[in-house]
Amino acid sequence: MDNVMGTRTIICPVDFSTFSESAIETATSLARDRDAKLLIVHVQKPPIAVLQGEVYYGMDLLNRKELETMLQAGRPADPAVRYEHRLLAGDPAEAIVNLAETERAELIVLATHGRTGLLRLLMGSIAEAVLRKAKCAVLLLKSQAPVPVKS
Numbered sequence: 001m002d003n004v005m006g007t008r009t010i011i012c013p014v015d016f017s018t019f020s021e022s023a024i025e026t027a028t029s030l031a032r033d034r035d036a037k038l039l040i041v042h043v044q045k046p047p048i049a050v051l052q053g054e055v056y057y058g059m060d061l062l063n064r065k066e067l068e069t070m071l072q073a074g075r076p077a078d079p080a081v082r083y084e085h086r087l088l089a090g091d092p093a094e095a096i097v098n099l100a101e102t103e104r105a106e107l108i109v110l111a112t113h114g115r116t117g118l119l120r121l122l123m124g125s126i127a128e129a130v131l132r133k134a135k136c137a138v139l140l141l142k143s144q145a146p147v148p149v150k151s
Contacts, residue, residue, distance in 0.1 A: 007036070007037055008031075008034050008035065008036035008037065008106055009036055009037050009038075009039060009103045009104065009105040009106065010027050010030055010031045010034070010036045010037070010038050010039070010105060010106065010107045010108075010109060011038075011039045011041055011096065011099060011100055011103065011105045011107070011108045011109070012024055012027035012038060012039065012040050012041065012108075012109045012110070013041045013042070013043065013092070013096050013108070013110055013126075013130075014040060014041065014042050014071070014074055014111075015042070015111075016042070016070050016074075017111070017113075019111035019112070019113060019141070019143045020074070020111050021074070022111060022141060023109050023110060023111035023141050024040060024074055024075075024076065025077065026109055026139070026141060027040075027076075027109035028076035028077060028078055028081050029078075030107065030109065030139075031076070031081045031082075031083070032076075032078050032080060032081050034106075036082075036106070036107075037082045037083065037084065038076060038081055038082065038083040038084075039083070039084050039085075039086055039099070039103060039105070040071065040074050040075075040083060040084070040085050040086070041085075041086045041087075041088060041095075041096065041099060042067060042070075042071045042086075042087055042088070043088045043089065043090060043091075043092040043095040043096060044063075044064070044067055044087065044088070044089050045089075045090070045091070045092065064087070067087055068085075068087055071085045071087055072085055086099065092126045093126045093129030093130050093133065094129075094133075096108060096110075096126075096130050096134075097129075097130060097133045097134050097135075100134055100135070100136050101135060105136050106136055106137065107136060107137045107138070107139060108130060108134055108136060108137070108138045108139070109139045109141065110126075110127050110130060110138060110139070110140055110141070111140075111141045111143065112125070112127040112140050112141065112142055112143065113143050127140050
């Protein structure tokens with residue numbers, strides 16, 4: 001699917017882990033091959049505070065500046081690839097899916113930590129939610145656990 005202006009768009013959400021770095025590499029290759037713009041995105045869950053019975057959703061400004069600095073550090077290795085950074089707040093899966101719809105993205109490239117069992121049940125799966133809700137294609141890159149060395 002092409003964007004309104006005819007520019008293809010690929011979204012790559014990052015959480016600043018090494019898994020995200022590999023997702024940027026893959027997304028960069030795909031963006032280069034498809035002559036697409038790459039959107040490197042981080043979604044910060046806003047802290048929730050209850051003040052006198054009211055719920056307040058706010059983002060610490062210092063934290064936001066640090067996140068922006070970290071986000072700006074994630075760049076495609078290929079200087080020919082057009083890219084932008086986006087720092088969003090909210091539910092990560094919803095924000096990613098909404099951005100994909102707004103930008104008419106053709107693809108979301110997302111690293112998954114591959115959590116299983118109780119940890120996945122407790123933390124949920126952003127990747128699973130994006131996969132279920134996105135209207136565009138989603139490429140999940142499963143993290144690879146280190147292989148133990150036998151002596």
